[in-house]
């Protein structure tokens with residue numbers, strides 16, 4: 001069967017950092033193995049994405065078109081939405097290929113499956129969550145599918161959703177057939193983020209109040225064998241010259257030992273690669289940080305989120321201020337660049353927590369001042385997403401009501417501290433500027 005998989009627009013403007021569409025290429029790999037003829041289109045890489053989509057539909061004439069909706073919006077307190085371009089892509093396809101079967105999936109779709117199926121009657125099916133096993137099975141039974149993990153289908157006016165899969169065995173993971181979308185197309189596309197993602201595991205056992213990762217990938221950690229991960233990195237380097245990777249894991253340094261095993265394998269093979277990912281502070285030790293740095297870690301990304309103990313507790317981070325400062329000192333000591341992500345104006349914010357937050361940021365800059373290796377501090381308000389504890393809390397606090405449409409950008413940022421983010425941004429920017437120029441003013 002001819003299948004076109006489309007990575008829908010996932011950025012609000014073409015200058016944003018690009019992300020190689022790993023999920024789509026992974027699905028293409030499983031479909032190719034099933035004997036299908038598959039093409040992939042990443043609309044984010046096209047100067048005129050809708051013209052290219054139209055041309056590809058009319059020349060390839062796929063029987064099935066799969067749309068990946070990765071992001072519903074760009075986060076970061078922005079108010080634009082990626083639903084309009086997604087809708088336009090689906091409608092254009094339905095208008096041009098009236099016989100084609102249209103299927104949607106991806107993280108953005110998985111957060112609002114029933115809503116998007118209703119909004120877009122052009123979609124025949126949808127999938128919530130991972131789909132390596134289920135999508136090929138759907139193509140085998142397109143007109144009358146059996147129950148399949150995560151499948152969304154229409155039953156009259158109703159949308160029926162089978163329970164999604166969160167148990168794909170990562171030891172059976174096929175290395176993505178990158179030839180179908182050569183990574184070289186993404187070479188030099190970004191300034192900061194490695195465009196190439198690589199999975200070392202799926203799942204997160206934590207329960208942070210605003211986070212959808214456990215819902216998307218399950219609470220059980222499912223690790224790929226370390227040798228397999230490093231083999232994929234080596235192959236990407238030899239075949240496509242890729243030397244920088246982002247580990248897409250929700251938390252990279254759990255369970256204890258897994259990332260260390262990957263690092264030992266990188267070192268044993270003498271691979272010259274650089275990589276980054278998101279680390280949990282309470283699991284980081286000095287020895288581990290040293291191995292990570294030696295094996296090519298170029299950035300410790302931390303997302304402690306809470307700027308004081310009250311905030312950490314309300315976000316259910318299961319972290320203490322001391323955990324964060326300890327990890328900061330370890331990271332600062334390695335010389336590796338470090339980036340922190342925090343949430344501002346979380347539930348229960350008071351004048352006292354605001355003052356503590358400012359002191360906490362100052363402390364982080366102080367810790368990194370010797371080696372000047374604080375990359376940046378990202379400050380956001382919480383994007384309220386359905387099914388999270390934060391959505392319930394926002395309802396109780398009157399920040400959202402029963403009629404609030406969470407599909408479009410909705411943040412937890414009630415008065416009187418709704419402007420506090422700007423104060424922290426000012427502090428951050430001034431500290432960054434002075435960190436980089438320190439000493440020079442005196443010359």
Ligand code: B12
Nearest residue numbers: 010023066068071072073105106127130131195196197248
């Ligand atoms: C790693 C990651 C990043 C990395 C990517 C680095 C890289 N080089 O790959 C970085 C940090 C750069 C990043 C940036 C952003 N990200 Co991000 N990211 C993730 C993360 C943790 C994993 C994504 C991933 O690669 N997974 C592995 C692949 C294999 O899985 P997958 O894509 O989900 O695909 C599977 C299924 O979804 C499904 N599927 C996918 N497509 C399709 C299509 C069809 C037809 C079907 C049937 C199935 C299907 O099958 C696939 C295989 O099982 C997710 C959260 C999560 N746990 O999923 C957030 C996530 C996807 N990101 C998100 C967002 C918003 C962003 C940013 C906009 C944030 C920002 N302001 O910078 C940018 C956008 C970047 C861009 N250009 O698109 C949101 C999206 C939801 C939303 N709120 O809109 C998520 C869910 C996180 C969150 N905060 O909730 N991200």
Ligand code: SF4
Nearest residue numbers: 204206208211213250
């Ligand atoms: S914020 Fe991080 S640790 Fe917490 S649930 Fe999400 S992925 Fe897990």
